[in-house]
Amino acid sequence: xxxxxxxxxxxxxxxxxxxxxxxxxxxxxxxxxxxxxxxxxxxxxxxxxxxxxxxxxxxxxxxxxxxxxxxxxxxxxxxxxxxxxxxxxxxxxxxxxxxxxxxxxxxxxxxxxx
Amino acid sequence: xxxxxxxxxxxxxxxxxxxxxxxxxxxxxxxxxxxxxxxxxxxxxxxxxxxxxxxxxxxxxxxxxxxxxxxxxxxxxxxxxxxxxxxxxxxxxxxxxxxxxxxxxxxxxxxxxx
Numbered sequence: 416x417x418x419x420x421x422x423x424x425x426x427x428x429x430x431x432x433x434x435x436x437x438x439x440x441x442x443x444x445x446x447x448x449x450x451x452x453x454x455x456x457x458x459x460x461x462x463x464x465x466x467x468x469x470x471x472x473x474x475x476x477x478x479x480x481x482x483x484x485x486x487x488x489x490x491x492x493x494x495x496x497x498x499x500x501x502x503x504x505x506x507x508x509x510x511x512x513x514x515x516x517x518x519x520x521x522x523x524x525x526x527x528x529x
Numbered sequence: 530x531x532x533x534x535x536x537x538x539x540x541x542x543x544x545x546x547x548x549x550x551x552x553x554x555x556x557x558x559x560x561x562x563x564x565x566x567x568x569x570x571x572x573x574x575x576x577x578x579x580x581x582x583x584x585x586x587x588x589x590x591x592x593x594x595x596x597x598x599x600x601x602x603x604x605x606x607x608x609x610x611x612x613x614x615x616x617x618x619x620x621x622x623x624x625x626x627x628x629x630x631x632x633x634x635x636x637x638x639x640x641x642x643x
Contacts, residue, residue: 419571447629458620458634459572503571507629514584515629517562519571 417442419506421520429528434491436523438504441485447507448480450489453522454500463489494527501525531555533635535621541641542611550606550638554623561604562632563596564620572620578604611642 418441428434451459463478465471471478477490501522507515534553542548554561560579564572574588580601598604618639622632
């Protein structure tokens with residue numbers, strides 16, 4: 416059973432700080448990695464995708480991928496109270512039929528204190 | 530343009546009833562995914578379509594669950610003889626690419642089986 420593991424939190428950071436969210440995955444052959452943000456009572460929203468080792472930056476968000484360690488992280492700089500949400504790590508795996516199966520972690524709850 | 534839409538947004542069914550949940554993906558999106566999300570958990574993969582072809586249905590929990598996308602656009606998830614354990618939010622997502630890219634989620638259908 417392929418797995419994606421995240422610390423459920425809650426992770427609490429003060430406004431303006433850097434929030435660091437981590438994720439590990441079990442399938443060494445995974446190729447596509449994503450971070451989604453989910454506000455309470457809402458559906459997930461794609462915020463970052465990463466496909467190769469290293470860092471990818473988009474505004475205040477940086478995704479980091481280390482395939483050797485099977486580790487993905489998300490850094491949120493200058494955290495704002497509006498960043499308070501659950502952050503879901505997701506991994507896409509290609510299956511034999513040519514389709515894709517997406518495995519989500521359970522999510523990390525982030526609270527940014529004003 | 531319009532995002533992913535789902536209907537109904539809320540559905541209450543008596544145990545044993547059949548239900549049909551509809552998803553309208555973003556126009557032109559090739560891939561369509563269905564997920565089940567329980568409270569406090571990440572979305573659980575149910576099935577994946579590429580155009581009208583159902584390439585993976587390994588996540589469907591039982592043969593009471595059936596999904597179709599006959600013309601490669603709108604999709605329907607049908608649950609026969611609903612059980613209380615089917616109560617969850619059912620999310621639909623679409624992706625422009627063949628499944629390896631990030632996904633855009635609809636608002637979900639909250640199903641309650643009484």
